[in-house]
Amino acid sequence: MKKKLLTYILGLIVISIILGIILFSPLPSLIYPQFPLLGVFRRAVGILLLSAFLCLYRVLRGSTASDRIVSIDMLGILIIGFCAVLSISTRRNWYMDIGIAWALQSFISTLALAKFLEGKHFDE
């Protein structure tokens, strides 16, 4: 019980420090320095990267295969968020094309992995 509380407080401190760094001194952006809404873009990319690293932690630690598949699925949805944020900052709308294609492809790959987990072959 005490160990759990200690882990919680440690995680809270680490995540709030990272969030503070992201929100108050945003990461330097090397791409597209002249485009609009750059502050929103930098902070949004920072938070999405933090979420992606949390997903990767679950991939690393996950005790079963289904945990890893779930976090890969969530990474796919986060990448759609990346594409959307890139498309508002650069005003190039083909980023949204990448997002749509990624959504459909990640759905199909998740279904295939679920079939594989169940122990069936792909053509059933």
Next chain:
Amino acid sequence: MSGRFILFILAFLVWLLLTFSLSWENLLVGGLVSLFVSFMTGDLFTKRPHIFKHLQRYFWFLIYIPVFIWECFKANVDVALRVIRPSLPIKPGIVKVTTSLKSETGLTFLANSITLTPGTLTVDVDKENGLLYVHWIDVKSKDVQKATQIIVRRFEKILTKIFE
């Protein structure tokens, strides 16, 4: 045949929204692709094409959207509050609920709505007996009738009007 025509219109509409221009090359290519798609997969699309003619179903669908968004928002706040509390107040379990929906589209929409609303996740559907197995993050009652009352009744009335 009618089902294929509806699928053609849907596919062409999605194509128009994706390309968002009305030049004749786009219209030609989109029409050809939608014709091909509707010819190949039209028999999988719907079994009862006549229900697309009933206008009151579209009206109830428009009412369903804000209900769904509100439940979805409540679900997210609920889960977020559970996650950030240090004691993790969860009491999970898989319960059985009954449903009176019969059509496949209706069951799919019901399962998706249950998945995106507070604390519940559809695990499996038993279509013959009208049973849904639902993983519930905070089990309030193990009884089938009470769980049905809490989980399913919110959507079943309105989905019956849309899809049955």
Next chain:
Amino acid sequence: MLEVIGIVFIGIGLVFDLFGCLGLVRLPDVYNRLQAATKCVTFGTCSLLFGVFLILGFSPGGIKALLCIVFLLLTSPVSAHALARSSHKAGVKLWEGSVCDDYQN
């Protein structure tokens, strides 16, 4: 004005994304993780895409963002359902604090 509302929607979406991934780390078993992750990440990304639509307006990018919302809302619960079912069939146990399991055949 619309730009400010769009930025507010993007902020809400980012907060829910972060909470969803935190739930993925903190909750104890696959089914609870699927609950938190699917709901929060899907709703967060939908809210982010709606903010993008408000900022871009009725341009090709904005319409594509709306279509992407529709695709996400249709596909994400289905994949969560498939994952839950297949991991139950593959024999992943529920967390030991679970109350009941009616799905055991």
